[in-house]
Amino acid sequence: MPESADSGTSVTQGSEQIHGLGGSWECVESPGGEVNAGTSQGPHEDDDIPACLSETNDFRPPEPDEREKDVYGIIYATRKAHDRWLILATEAICFGDDPKAAQAYRDWARAYKLLPKLERQVLIHDIETSSVEVQERLSQNVVLLLLHLDDHHSENTQIHLKSDREGLIARLVHSLRIPSPPKRPKDDEVQTTSLVRALLEMSSGRVDRQQHEFSEESTTDKNAELFASVFEITASKEFGNADVQEMIALISKSPLFSQSRISIQDLDDRTMQIRHSLLLGFEEEHLVLARFSFGQVEDFRCYLSHTYTAIESLRGLQNNQLVLLTWTTTLFRRQTDAANRQLSILQEWANSEEGESLYNDLARSAQGSQTVEQLVLIMVAMLGYSRLVPDNLDHFELPLRGSYLVDLDTHFRSHALGNRMRVMKHMVFAMIRVLSTFGNTYEELVAFLIAATDREPPLLHTLAGLSDQYLSLRIGSADHETAFHLVMTEVSCLLSETNIERLRSDEGHKILATHIRQLVWRLQFLEVK
Numbered sequence: 001m002p003e004s005a006d007s008g009t010s011v012t013q014g015s016e017q018i019h020g021l022g023g024s025w026e027c028v029e030s031p032g033g034e035v036n037a038g039t040s041q042g043p044h045e046d047d048d049i050p051a052c053l054s055e056t057n058d059f060r061p062p063e064p065d066e067r068e069k070d071v072y073g074i075i076y077a078t079r080k081a082h083d084r085w086l087i088l089a090t091e092a093i094c095f096g097d098d099p100k101a102a103q104a105y106r107d108w109a110r111a112y113k114l115l116p117k118l119e120r121q122v123l124i125h126d127i128e129t130s131s132v133e134v135q136e137r138l139s140q141n142v143v144l145l146l147l148h149l150d151d152h153h154s155e156n157t158q159i160h161l162k163s164d165r166e167g168l169i170a171r172l173v174h175s176l177r178i179p180s181p182p183k184r185p186k187d188d189e190v191q192t193t194s195l196v197r198a199l200l201e202m203s204s205g206r207v208d209r210q211q212h213e214f215s216e217e218s219t220t221d222k223n224a225e226l227f228a229s230v231f232e233i234t235a236s237k238e239f240g241n242a243d244v245q246e247m248i249a250l251i252s253k254s255p256l257f258s259q260s261r262i263s264i265q266d267l268d269d270r271t272m273q274i275r276h277s278l279l280l281g282f283e284e285e286h287l288v289l290a291r292f293s294f295g296q297v298e299d300f301r302c303y304l305s306h307t308y309t310a311i312e313s314l315r316g317l318q319n320n321q322l323v324l325l326t327w328t329t330t331l332f333r334r335q336t337d338a339a340n341r342q343l344s345i346l347q348e349w350a351n352s353e354e355g356e357s358l359y360n361d362l363a364r365s366a367q368g369s370q371t372v373e374q375l376v377l378i379m380v381a382m383l384g385y386s387r388l389v390p391d392n393l394d395h396f397e398l399p400l401r402g403s404y405l406v407d408l409d410t411h412f413r414s415h416a417l418g419n420r421m422r423v424m425k426h427m428v429f430a431m432i433r434v435l436s437t438f439g440n441t442y443e444e445l446v447a448f449l450i451a452a453t454d455r456e457p458p459l460l461h462t463l464a465g466l467s468d469q470y471l472s473l474r475i476g477s478a479d480h481e482t483a484f485h486l487v488m489t490e491v492s493c494l495l496s497e498t499n500i501e502r503l504r505s506d507e508g509h510k511i512l513a514t515h516i517r518q519l520v521w522r523l524q525f526l527e528v529k
Helices: 051-059 066-072 074-095 099-111 115-128 132-149 155-162 165-177 186-202 220-231 244-251 264-277 287-291 294-310 317-326 328-334 337-350 353-367 372-388 404-412 420-436 443-451 464-475 480-494 500-504 508-528
Strands: none
Touching: 051 099, 066 074, 074 099, 074 115, 099 115, 115 165, 115 186, 132 155, 132 165, 132 186, 132 220, 132 244, 132 264, 165 220, 186 220, 186 264, 244 264, 287 337, 294 317, 294 443, 317 328, 317 372, 328 337, 328 372, 337 353, 337 372, 353 372, 353 404, 353 480, 372 420, 372 443, 372 464, 404 420, 404 464, 404 480, 420 443, 420 464, 464 480
16 A cells, blocks of 8 residues: 555654644644534635635635536535545545645645544545555454453444454444534544544554644543444443453454464553553553543653653652652642642542552551662652642641651551641651751752652751651661651650650650650750859
C-alpha cells in the first residue's frame, strides 16, 4: 500500500502521540464538526473563506447543479455534491503523491465543516485497502483489546472471538460508517477516529499523522468508552487487569489465532503496546490517573521525571504513588479550576479504603530503617495524604501530647489524635533544618522538601529540638523505635522521669507541660537576677 507524502513512516507512541501534527490549520478559523440538518454545509459567503485558501480553489467542494437542486432540494443536493467531493479528497489523501493537494483538501474540508467526515472516510478507506497481513494483525489486536475491556462471556465479545478476519473487519467498518448520535460531543468523533487510526498503525497499517489529533482533555476511561462504543461492548474492566491464562485459553479457540501460538510474554508485550498506542492506561503509575486527562497526566509525568532526575536514588515503580502524593502541594498552590478537579479526584481516592491502606503502609514503612532519600519521600507523601484527608484538629497550633515528636509516635502506634497534617508539617520542616546543617550534601533533598511544603514554616515549638535530634538519629539509619527511645531517655533524665512509657501515655503530655512551665519560670527568674 503506497503511503501518502504527508504521512510519517513510523507510529508515534506514548506521550508523543498526544500532541500530534496539525498541518497548516493556522489558516482556517472555523473549528471542525458537522452542521445541523436544515443548514448549509459550507460558508454562506466567500468572505467567510480564509484568504490563504483562495489559491487552492480547484480543491473547493462544488455547489450542486440546478438539476439536482430541482430534484432533491438544496440541502440533500448539497450533501450529494459534497459526498462525491469527499470521495475525490479521500483518494487524493490515501493514494496521491501531491502533499499540497492532500493538505488543500483537508483545509477546504475544515472550512466547510466536513473535516471529521473526511477523516473518518480516510480511516475506513485505509482499513479496507490494507493488506491481508495488516488486516489479520488488526483483527487480532481488536480481539485482545475487547478481552481487556469487556466481560469475556458477553454476547458481543463472544461474537468477535468467533469471527474470522473478513467478518471482523466488515463489522468494524460498518460501525465506523454509522453517524455519531446528535447528542454525542463532536470531539468524541474526532477522538474515536484518532484512536482507531492508532490501532491500525499499531497493526502496521498506513501512518497518517494528520489523524494524531488526540485530545489532551480525554482520559483513559473515556478512551475505553469510545472503543467500547465502536465495538458495541461495555468497558466494564480496567484495561490490563484481565486474567492472562483465561485470555490465552479464549484466544486459542479464535480463528484469528489458529495459525499462531501466543505465549504469556507475547500477550504481555502486545498488551503494553496497546496500552501505549491507544492511550488506555499507565502501567507505571497508579490507576487513579485513569480519571485524569492526558494533559494533566503529562503534567504529573513532568513532575515525576524532574523528581527522579534530581534524586536518582528514588527512581522506581514502587515510589510513583508516593511522588503522586507529594504533587498535591503543587496542585493546592495553583488554585485553578483544573487543579481543583485533580485534587477532587485525588481526595476521593485518598478517602477510599485503598487510599487509607496506602497511608497505613507509609506509616509502617516510616518506622523502619530507611535511606535518607526514602525517609524524606515517605514523610512528604504522608504530608501530601494528610492535606487530602485533613483531620479535625489540624488547625490547633500546639502539639496534643507535649511535643510533636510524641504526637508522631502516637500516630505511628495507630492512635488517632486528630492533628495528623499538623504533625507531619512540623516534622517535614524539622527535616529541612537538620539536612541544612550538612551544607550542600543534601541540597537536592532540601529543595525537594521546600517545594513540597508551604512557603512559610510553622512557628517553632518549645520542644522542636526533640524532633531535630530524633531526625538526626533517623538520618544515621536508626529506626523509629530506636531513635525515639534514645531521645526520650535523655528527656526522662532531665525530668527525673525514669519510666519512658509514661511519656508516651495519655498523661505524658501533662508531665511535659508541667516541666516546660517550670523551665520557662526558671529562665525568667534568671533573667531578672
